[in-house]
Amino acid sequence: MKYNEISHFSHQHKLKFEHTKFPFKCDGCHEVGIGSLYKCTTCDYDLHLHCALPATTISHPFYTKCSFQLLARPPGSIQRYCNACGKDVTGFVYHCKSCGFDLHPCCAKLPRMLDDGEVKLYLYRKVSVPCHRCGRTGRSWSYRSECKKYNLDVACVKDMLVESWHDYLCGGNNKEFRTRIPSLKGTLQTYHQKSKGKVQKCCEMAGLAVQFVASAVLGDPTTMIAGIIGSLMSK
Incomplete structure (x- = not known):
């Protein structure tokens, strides 16, 4: 609400x-x-x-034996990281005292399925195929398409956003330039070098995937925000 x-x-x-x-x-x-x-x-x-508007205590289907409590800051004195995206935890966090797992609030609320009518993406804790962006396997939670052609690490999508927006978030004034998000086109061309048509179609579909995963990672998994993300993506 x-x-x-x-x-x-x-x-x-x-x-x-x-x-x-x-x-x-x-x-x-x-x-x-x-x-x-x-x-x-x-x-x-x-x-x-x-x-x-957080819940003070949550459960998560990926960690069925855990009970996560909202904390205003990470517990203890050692550096902690989010078990969903692998990034540092420095502020509000959902923490399981019994197992020591931590989740950013937005990561804890990542939808299990994203569907824009074109692409269905399912959230997995672990996948056995490499991420389209980094080529690595098992780096973080991942969104994988229903057709199994596209796999995007949550960590990679966060990297794309933070790298693109670093200067803007640190006080840059040129919003049109500093809010650009790099596309996956260059990366995906290595997968489909023999067919230009296939490259174009794959990039279009992967672009939709990035839009919706990015909107979920940013805490607002709606069609409207996905459209805004799409308008900010580099061609």
């Missing part, structure tokens, strides 16, 4: 529900976001929906 205005334990001011077409850094989990958010109109403070 969404509310137009909320109070949040992490901030002294009221937060209002908004939409943005530009990337932001969530002040809760410290991960990148786009689309729906809760924002402080008094100061520069933004939260993903999953960080603004």
Whole structure:
């Protein structure tokens, strides 16, 4: 359930529900976001929906014996990482005390299936085929298409977004340039060098896959946000 205005334990001011077409850094989990958010109109403070309206305790089908509790910061003094994407955990986190697993709030809420009418993508904890982006196997959770032609690591999609938006998130002013997302075209051409038509079709379909996985990773797995992601992708 969404509310137009909320109070949040992490901030002294009221937060209002908004939409943005530009990337932001969530002040809760410290991960990148786009689309729906809760924002402080008094100061520069933004939260993903999953960080603004979190469940205090969750379970996850990939870890059936675990109970994850929301913490405002990682427990202990050692560096921790998310078991979904492999990235550092520095802010809000779902932590299982019994097994020590950690999940970013947005990673914990990744949809098990993404469907835009063209491509169906299913979330797996482990896959035995390499990622289209990095060529590695088992780096992180992955989205794999129903036809099994496209496999994208959640970690790789995060890399694409963070690398593309680093300067923007650090204060860059040229939004048109700094929000570009690299496409998979160059990578996928190595898979289909003999057929230009096949390259084009594969790139189109993989482009749709990237759009929807990126929107889910950014905390807003909706068709509208996937369309925005598509408009920001390099050709």
